[in-house]
Structures are given as C-alpha cells and as structure tokens.
Amino acid sequence: MMPQPPAALADVRALTFDVFGTVVDWRSSVIRESEALGERLGMTVDWAAFADAWRGGYAPAMDRVRHGELPWTRLDDLHRMTLDRLLEEFGISDALDEAERERFNRVWHRLDPWPDSVTGLARLRERYVLATLSNGNVSLLVNMAKRAGLPWDCVLSAELAGHYKRDPEVYQMAARLLDQPPERVLMVAAHQDDLQAAHREGFRTAFVRRPLEHGPDATPDLSVDPIFDLVADDFDDLADRLGLPGGPRS
Amino acid sequence: MMPQPPAALADVRALTFDVFGTVVDWRSSVIRESEALGERLGMTVDWAAFADAWRGGYAPAMDRVRHGELPWTRLDDLHRMTLDRLLEEFGISDALDEAERERFNRVWHRLDPWPDSVTGLARLRERYVLATLSNGNVSLLVNMAKRAGLPWDCVLSAELAGHYKRDPEVYQMAARLLDQPPERVLMVAAHQDDLQAAHREGFRTAFVRRPLEHGPDATPDLSVDPIFDLVADDFDDLADRLGLPGGPRS
Numbered sequence: 002m003m004p005q006p007p008a009a010l011a012d013v014r015a016l017t018f019d020v021f022g023t024v025v026d027w028r029s030s031v032i033r034e035s036e037a038l039g040e041r042l043g044m045t046v047d048w049a050a051f052a053d054a055w056r057g058g059y060a061p062a063m064d065r066v067r068h069g070e071l072p073w074t075r076l077d078d079l080h081r082m083t084l085d086r087l088l089e090e091f092g093i094s095d096a097l098d099e100a101e102r103e104r105f106n107r108v109w110h111r112l113d114p115w116p117d118s119v120t121g122l123a124r125l126r127e128r129y130v131l132a133t134l135s136n137g138n139v140s141l142l143v144n145m146a147k148r149a150g151l152p153w154d155c156v157l158s159a160e161l162a163g164h165y166k167r168d169p170e171v172y173q174m175a176a177r178l179l180d181q182p183p184e185r186v187l188m189v190a191a192h193q194d195d196l197q198a199a200h201r202e203g204f205r206t207a208f209v210r211r212p213l214e215h216g217p218d219a220t221p222d223l224s225v226d227p228i229f230d231l232v233a234d235d236f237d238d239l240a241d242r243l244g245l246p247g248g249p250r251s
Numbered sequence: 252m253m254p255q256p257p258a259a260l261a262d263v264r265a266l267t268f269d270v271f272g273t274v275v276d277w278r279s280s281v282i283r284e285s286e287a288l289g290e291r292l293g294m295t296v297d298w299a300a301f302a303d304a305w306r307g308g309y310a311p312a313m314d315r316v317r318h319g320e321l322p323w324t325r326l327d328d329l330h331r332m333t334l335d336r337l338l339e340e341f342g343i344s345d346a347l348d349e350a351e352r353e354r355f356n357r358v359w360h361r362l363d364p365w366p367d368s369v370t371g372l373a374r375l376r377e378r379y380v381l382a383t384l385s386n387g388n389v390s391l392l393v394n395m396a397k398r399a400g401l402p403w404d405c406v407l408s409a410e411l412a413g414h415y416k417r418d419p420e421v422y423q424m425a426a427r428l429l430d431q432p433p434e435r436v437l438m439v440a441a442h443q444d445d446l447q448a449a450h451r452e453g454f455r456t457a458f459v460r461r462p463l464e465h466g467p468d469a470t471p472d473l474s475v476d477p478i479f480d481l482v483a484d485d486f487d488d489l490a491d492r493l494g495l496p497g498g499p500r501s
Contacts (some may be wrong), residue, residue, distance in 0.1 A: 140431075
C-alpha cells in the first residue's frame with residue numbers, strides 16, 4: 002500500500018515554503034562570502050556580526066513598507082539600504098565602490114540550501130505542487146533556485162502581492178494563484194509567526210525546526226504551537242511524515 | 252571555444268515563452284481527449300471543429316476583459332464560458348454534468364508539448380532563465396508544466412499583470428519581475444503579433460515556426476517580420492542558433 006499523509010492533511014495539494022532560514026542557510030552563506038570579500042579587499046571585520054546585523058535590518062525595513070513610510074520596495078532594495086548603512090557603521094564604507102556593493106548585495110541570491118533541502122523537495126514534488134512563499138523578490142528567488150537546484154514548480158513572492166509576510170494578503174494571493182482553497186495548502190516554515198499568520202488565512206501548517214539558523218551559539222525558540230499540523234526536523238523528515246516513499250530512512 | 256549567441260543577443264539573460272501553440276500542441280491534445288470523452292459518453296461530434304471553435308472563442312473572450320465588459324477573469328473561467336456555449340451549439344449540453352464540464356475544461360492543463368519542447372528547453376536552461384509568459388493562469392501553467400515536464404525557472408502569466416497579451420503591461424511586468432531591462436529578455440513565440448507587441452516594449456524576439464498548430468490542413472501565416480532577431484524551426488533549432496551545445500544536430 003502506498004503510504005498516506007496524516008488524515009488532516011489528506012486533501013493538501015500544494016506546499017508553500019518560507020525560504021530564508023527554512024530552505025536556505027542564509028547566515029553561513031553570507032558569512033562565507035563576506036569573509037572572502039574581506040580577504041580580497043583587506044578588511045578586518047567581524048563578519049558574523051555583520052551578517053546578523055544585515056539580517057537584523059530586514060524586519061524593520063519591511064515594517065517601513067508595511068506602515069507606508071516607504072512605497073512598495075523589493076527586498077533587494079531593502080537589503081541594499083541596510084547594506085549601505087552597515088558599511089558606514091562598520092567603518093568600511095570607502096572600501097566598496099558601487100559595483101562591489103551591487104555584487105555584494107546579491108549575496109542573498111547565492112545562499113546555500115540546508116543539506117536536506119534538495120533531496121527532500123524532490124521527494125515532496127512527486128505528490129505536491131511546490132511553491133516558494135517568500136519575502137524575497139521573484140528574481141532573487143529564481144536566481145537562488147537555479148544556482149542551488151531547488152526544484153520549485155512555481156516561484157511565489159511577496160512582490161506579487163505588494164505586501165510582505167506576515168500580512169494576510171500574501172497568503173491569500175498564494176491560494177488564489179494556486180487555485181486551491183487555503184485548507185488544501187500546507188505552509189512550511191521554520192518560524193512560528195509565519196505559520197500562525199498562514200493558519201489565520203486557513204492554511205495547514207508544518208513547522209520545520211532549524212536550530213542552526215542563527216548560528217551554533219544561538220538558542221532560537223523551537224517551541225511548538227498546538228495549531229501546527231505537523232512538526233519535522235528537516236525536509237526528509239517532512240517527506241517521511243507526509244508518507245512519501247524514497248527517504249534515506251525508509 | 253564555447254559557442255556564442257548572435258552579437259545582437261549577447262546580452263540576453265532571460266527567455267520568455269508564449270505557451271499555447273509555441274510550447275504545446277493544444278489542438279491535437281484537445282481533440283484526442285475530446286474523442287475519448289465522446290466515446291465514453293456515446294456522443295458523435297466533429298471534435299476537430301469543436302477544438303477549433305473552443306480555441307476560436309479565446310480572443311473574443313479576452314477582448315471582453317480588455318474592453319472592460321468583464322472584470323479580470325482567469326483563462327480557466329473564459330474557457331469555461333466558451334465551453335458552456337459550445338456544448339449548447341453542438342447539441343450535447345445534456346450529456347455533461349457539472350463535474351464532467353469542470354474536468355473537461357481542464358483539458359487545457361493537460362496539453363502535450365511539441366516533440367522538441369522538453370529537450371530544447373533543457374538546453375536553453377543551461378544558459379538562460381526560462382519563464383512562461385502566457386495568457387494561461389498560473390495554476391494552469393503549473394499543472395501543465397508538472398505533467399509535461401517543462402523545466403521552467405519561473406511561471407509568469409497575464410494573471411499577474413491583470414492584463415492579457417498583447418497589452419503592453421504583460422511584457423513590462425515580466426521584465427520588472429525578472430529584474431532585467433527589456434533588451435535583455437528574448438520573447439519566444441509562434442505568433443507574429445505577440446513578438447511585435449514584445450518588440451514595442453523593447454524585448455528581443457525569436458519567431459519559432461509551428462506550421463501544424465492549426466492542424467495538417469491549415470495554412471498559417473509563417474511570414475517573418477524583419478524586426479525579429481531570430482527565426483527557428485523548433486526549440487532545438489533555437490538552441491542551436493543561440494550557440495548552445497548538446498543538440499541532436501551538433
């Protein structure tokens with residue numbers, strides 16, 4: 002008998018994925034490329050602190066869009082605003098010309114997947130439509146997928162809604178474009194608030210724990226909200242729990 | 252030496268594809284599935300005429316949206332309006348209940364690619380970002396790609412612009428989402444007017460001749476507008492002309 006998903010998830014047809022932290026390891030990737038840049042340009046910087054500060058600028062920058070302080074601005078451009086500020090704060094503003102800044106800013110297009118992402122997605126894709134549902138802009142997500150071999154059926158982005166997660170419009174846009182009632186869409190994320198927002202729009206939810214997202218010394222909140230329909234340790238575990246064949250443990 | 256594209260196309264980074272007729276053979280696919288349905292339900296109908304009439308309802312239905320007579324309506328729903336009318340006109344309205352109509356209407360999600368489409372796209376994908384740019388709605392294009400194995404990097408649709416081709420907004424939306432100036436995007440289509448509209452927005456253009464789109468007895472206009480940057484006989488020929496390795500003729 003073909004393995005089956007849990008009964009509550011039997012009608013799910015599409016999976017939507019948070020990307021930064023859930024599918025890709027942004028922190029290690031940004032640190033590694035920053036270190037190489039620093040070496041090439043002869044800069045001595047705490048690149049882990051730099052990466053964390055860059056990512057730390059993300060939520061406040063989106064809030065400026067959300068509250069109307071900025072018009073709709075793509076994540077690439079929010080990243081660039083934060084980058085320019087951090088180069089000043091870290092005292093290395095003179096070291097990078099415009100071309101270097103543009104190239105460095107696109108490190109967010111070149112993030113490496115977690116070790117289980119590509120194999121897990123390949124298994125999940127056998128049964129489900131797989132779509133990103135990320136705050137990254139479309140071109141960022143397309144470039145990332147092409148480089149990393151992420152087998153999306155469809156690249157969906159906050160950019161298409163003109164709203165950033167966790168605004169409800171983003172989830173509603175995804176269900177509408179996938180032509181599925183929200184209860185047939187499973188949101189997959191490593192962040193509780195993303196899943197809670199999806200749940201409020203009627204999505205099913207799967208929490209994938211990524212304890213290393215913020216580095217080996219961080220102690221992220223990995224607590225499980227009882228509303229979550231599924232909890233998994235990685236994408237192969239997620240595929241196992243959805244009853245898909247072909248896993249390393251099956 | 253790695254083969255090169257023609258000089259005028261050296262800066263192209265992304266290819267956008269018309270889908271119906273250019274990538275998939277809608278007519279044979281619709282006729283074949285219609286015949287099977289007719290046999291199952293005991294209907295005697297000229298299914299080639301039915302398929303041509305169904306496709307023939309496409310432009311007038313889009314014009315109703317374009318002229319504001321209808322609000323934005325997805326292609327699935329335009330197809331369904333045309334289907335309901337044709338079932339009356341062909342005298343078979345009583346034979347199909349609601350569930351059969353819904354299933355039949357989604358034959359447009361189950362179209363077969365031309366024989367060269369999958370292999371040609373795989374070669375083109377080695378160098379370029381490949382995106383649909385179709386009037387089909389996102390879910391239609393995703394279902395079609397999944398079934399047929401079309402290796403898109405990105406599914407772009409008129410649905411995302413709220414405008415149907417050949418409205419300029421559709422091409423502008425594609426360049427914006429791909430984050431490329433239009434002259435770095437090559438529109439690929441079997442229809443001159445699609446390429447002419449893309450050209451007006453600054454795209455490069457490749458005409459792929461599909462003499463069988465309207466069946467073996469049709470005599471479609473295959474004339475070449477001098478504005479076209481490239482003319483090809485199929486997707487393998489297109490890959491050859493763009494200097495990509497790995498073709499059956501290379």
